[in-house]
Amino acid sequence: MNQNHGPTCNGQKEYWSDPKTHEKYKEIISTTPQRKGIWVADLHQHEGFWWSAYSLKGVLWARDHFMPQPNNVILSSAPKSGTTWLKALSFAVMTRSHFDEPASPLLTRLAHDCVPFLESEVRSNPQNLDLDVPLLATHIPYTSLPKSIIDSGCKIVYICRDPKDVFVSLWHFVSKMNPKAMDASALEDLHLEDAFEFFCQGYSSFGPYWDHVLGYWRASLESPEKVLFLKYEDLKNDTISWVKKLAQFMGYPFSSEEEQKGMVQKIVNLCSFENLSSLEVNKSGITQVGTNFLSLKNSSFFRKGEVGDWKNHLKLEMAMRLDQITEQKLKGSGLTFHFSSNA
Numbered sequence: 001m002n003q004n005h006g007p008t009c010n011g012q013k014e015y016w017s018d019p020k021t022h023e024k025y026k027e028i029i030s031t032t033p034q035r036k037g038i039w040v041a042d043l044h045q046h047e048g049f050w051w052s053a054y055s056l057k058g059v060l061w062a063r064d065h066f067m068p069q070p071n072n073v074i075l076s077s078a079p080k081s082g083t084t085w086l087k088a089l090s091f092a093v094m095t096r097s098h099f100d101e102p103a104s105p106l107l108t109r110l111a112h113d114c115v116p117f118l119e120s121e122v123r124s125n126p127q128n129l130d131l132d133v134p135l136l137a138t139h140i141p142y143t144s145l146p147k148s149i150i151d152s153g154c155k156i157v158y159i160c161r162d163p164k165d166v167f168v169s170l171w172h173f174v175s176k177m178n179p180k181a182m183d184a185s186a187l188e189d190l191h192l193e194d195a196f197e198f199f200c201q202g203y204s205s206f207g208p209y210w211d212h213v214l215g216y217w218r219a220s221l222e223s224p225e226k227v228l229f230l231k232y233e234d235l236k237n238d239t240i241s242w243v244k245k246l247a248q249f250m251g252y253p254f255s256s257e258e259e260q261k262g263m264v265q266k267i268v269n270l271c272s273f274e275n276l277s278s279l280e281v282n283k284s285g286i287t288q289v290g291t292n293f294l295s296l297k298n299s300s301f302f303r304k305g306e307v308g309d310w311k312n313h314l315k316l317e318m319a320m321r322l323d324q325i326t327e328q329k330l331k332g333s334g335l336t337f338h339f340s341s342n343a
C-alpha cells in the first residue's frame, strides 16, 4: 500500500496519540460557545460555523500541521451535498488507467475508504492500493481551511446541493446515527420539525449551510483555476459533461481516444447511485468515516440519490421557508438554486 498524501497521515497519527496536543485542543474547544443542534452531541461555535467537538479538533490540528502536496486535489462539501459521489467520481477519474483491469477498488470499498478526510482520524489503510492517489476530502468551510491549502497550488473541487434536499438527507442520516436509533424505524427520536428549525438557524455540523456554500462560491469566482464549483443537481442532470469538466480541472483530461472508447460513460456507470448502492460492500459493510468516531453502516451513505426528495418529507411552508432563507442569504452573490418550493 502506498497511499502517500504527504505529512497529513503521519502528522495526524502523532496528533491522535499525543496527549499534550489533544489537551491543548480540548482546552480551546471548552472555551467555545456550545449548543444543541442536528447531531448526536453538542455543537461548538468557531469562526462563524458550528462543529462537533471531534471535527473542531480535527480542523485545529489541520490548521497547525497539515501540509498539502502540490498535486493534491481537495474535495470539499458540506455534509449530505454529494460527498460520496464526488469522491467516487474523482477517484475513478484519477485511477482509470490502473483499474480498467483489474476491477476498480470502488467495487469492493466504500468511496470514503478510497478518499480520506484530511481533518479526520487517520484510519488503518483499508484500501490496500498499490498506487498513490493525491485526493483528500474535507467538510471544513473555505474560510477555516488550513492556510497551507489556500497558499498552496493544490486545487479544490466543491459540491453543493439544494438546501431542501440537504436537510432531508441530513435528517435521515443523523436519525440513523443516533446510538438509540440504529435503524430507520426509530426516526421519531429526532423530530423532523426540531431538526428543521436547527437547520434553518444554522445549527448543523459545519453550518450554517448557506455560509459554507458561499465561502466556496466566492473563492471559485476569485480563483476559478483553483476552485471548481459544482452543483449536485447539475451533476445529476448531465453527468457526462460535468465529469469531463471535473477531469479537465483536476489535470486528468480524457483523450479523444478515451472518449471514443466510452471511458467517461464507464466511469459514470461505475459511480452511479444504482451501481454503488447495489454493491455488497455498500449494502452490508461497516466503516468508521468522516469526522467522527462512530461506526456507520456503509448503506447509510446511499439512501435515494434523487433530486427533489424533499417533496416527500417537507410541508410546503417548510420548503418555502428554506427557499426564502436561501434567496436572502445568496442575494447579490450571483449564485442561485433554480428549485422552487412548489416545483
Ligand SMILES: Nc1ncnc2c1ncn2[C@@H]1O[C@H](COP(=O)(O)OS(=O)(=O)O)[C@@H](OP(=O)(O)O)[C@H]1O
Pocket (backbone or CB within 6 Å): 077, 078, 079, 080, 081, 082, 083, 084, 085, 088, 165, 168, 169, 170, 172, 271, 272, 273, 274, 276, 290, 301, 302, 303, 304, 305, 306, 309
Ligand atoms: N453515487 C451517487 N449518486 C448520487 N447520489 C448519491 C450517490 N451516492 C450517495 N448519494 C447521495 O448523496 C447523499 C449523501 O451525501 P454525502 O455523500 O455528501 O454524505 S456525507 O457527507 O459523505 O455523509 C445521499 O442523498 P439522499 O439519498 O438524498 O439522502 C445519498 O443517497
